[in-house]
Amino acid sequence: MNFLVVGGAGYIGSVVVGELVRSRRSAIILDDLSTGHRDAVAPLAYLIEGGLNDPAKLREAFTTKEIDCVIHLAARSIVAESVGDAAGYRTANVELPIRLLEAMREHGVRDIIFSSSAAVYDAGAPMPLHERSAVKPSNPYGATKLEFEQILRERTALGEIRHVTLRYFNVAGASIDWGEDHRGETHLIPLLIDAALGARGPVPIYGTDYPTPDGTAVRDYVHVVDVAEAHLRAARYLAEGGESATLNLGSDRGASVREVVRAVERVTGRGVPTVDSPRRAGDPPVLIASSGEARRVLGWRPQFGELDAMIETAWEWRRRFPEGYKA
Numbered sequence: 001m002n003f004l005v006v007g008g009a010g011y012i013g014s015v016v017v018g019e020l021v022r023s024r025r026s027a028i029i030l031d032d033l034s035t036g037h038r039d040a041v042a043p044l045a046y047l048i049e050g051g052l053n054d055p056a057k058l059r060e061a062f063t064t065k066e067i068d069c070v071i072h073l074a075a076r077s078i079v080a081e082s083v084g085d086a087a088g089y090r091t092a093n094v095e096l097p098i099r100l101l102e103a104m105r106e107h108g109v110r111d112i113i114f115s116s117s118a119a120v121y122d123a124g125a126p127m128p129l130h131e132r133s134a135v136k137p138s139n140p141y142g143a144t145k146l147e148f149e150q151i152l153r154e155r156t157a158l159g160e161i162r163h164v165t166l167r168y169f170n171v172a173g174a175s176i177d178w179g180e181d182h183r184g185e186t187h188l189i190p191l192l193i194d195a196a197l198g199a200r201g202p203v204p205i206y207g208t209d210y211p212t213p214d215g216t217a218v219r220d221y222v223h224v225v226d227v228a229e230a231h232l233r234a235a236r237y238l239a240e241g242g243e244s245a246t247l248n249l250g251s252d253r254g255a256s257v258r259e260v261v262r263a264v265e266r267v268t269g270r271g272v273p274t275v276d277s278p279r280r281a282g283d284p285p286v287l288i289a290s291s292g293e294a295r296r297v298l299g300w301r302p303q304f305g306e307l308d309a310m311i312e313t314a315w316e317w318r319r320r321f322p323e324g325y326k327a
């Protein structure tokens, strides 16, 4: 099978592409490298450097090889940033991806796997969150994900496409070769690892007065290799005629920010400086998945359940690549 992976030079995309190549699928990547890295692309994959806003690059992406399935991971995805730039987020996460759907139609490609997020849910809904739990994004980022999900459902109803939407919870860890390296990192685990290494100052803990056992926000961490594996299964599922579906990907358990800090201290054997800070706009107190549907529909069996094991892989990767990606 030939895959077009949009955003394949990013954190999750690099691991997805790594797994595709390892299982002898061919991967064309379209990535503008706005937050991704040339060095994050597996040597056997083919990178087209360009964005969804560039019609010539989009055409090249669909004509270099006959594409069987599109994996769409490209997005702007910083919750706090989205609060101040809702219009920019809508352009990046809804309007540009519509051009991807147009290109799929033009080139006769029907199957798409879309990276959605736990941010679509109503944070006031009872936990754990099922796919049928109420949706009500707490921030513009989540609103853009929900809007594009809806567009996929509409086009599926018209018979134009078939889709699997994967609602990731907090993706963590690394594969042997590919890991997380964002300029201006906002994700908790890499920030804590940096702080453990003395590469940055104290990590702010945003919100210590949430209605949670220790007052800090609770999230569900899922390993990036397990997330990548779900994409391969979703592609096979669609190719075998499976019905379009929306599925959570999480580990079905929550960890508070302070629990993650302690886990990073255990794994690294180092102290991690933190500083208690006010809540951040758009951050819900608790998000925990129920991923039973992904297990049932895709036969997905995550290998990593324990937070410490996930953090170990991020720590390992960071020790192998202390400076992250060069390019």
Ligand SMILES: NC(=O)c1ccc[n+]([C@@H]2O[C@H](COP(=O)([O-])OP(=O)(O)OC[C@H]3O[C@@H](n4cnc5c(N)ncnc54)[C@H](O)[C@@H]3O)[C@@H](O)[C@H]2O)c1
Pocket: 006, 007, 008, 009, 010, 011, 012, 013, 030, 031, 032, 033, 034, 035, 036, 037, 050, 051, 052, 053, 072, 073, 074, 075, 076, 077, 092, 096, 115, 116, 117, 118, 167, 168, 169, 170, 171, 172, 182
């Ligand atoms: N990391 C998480 O925990 C998490 C959780 C839920 C959902 N998601 C979603 O998963 C996807 C991947 O997340 P990530 O953490 O790997 O992010 P990332 O920023 O590392 O990767 C996104 C990639 O898309 C590329 N890109 C962005 N806009 C583009 C455009 N217009 N055209 C071409 N390429 C473009 C970037 O250069 C980057 O390589 C995103 O859609 C994100 O919203 C991530």
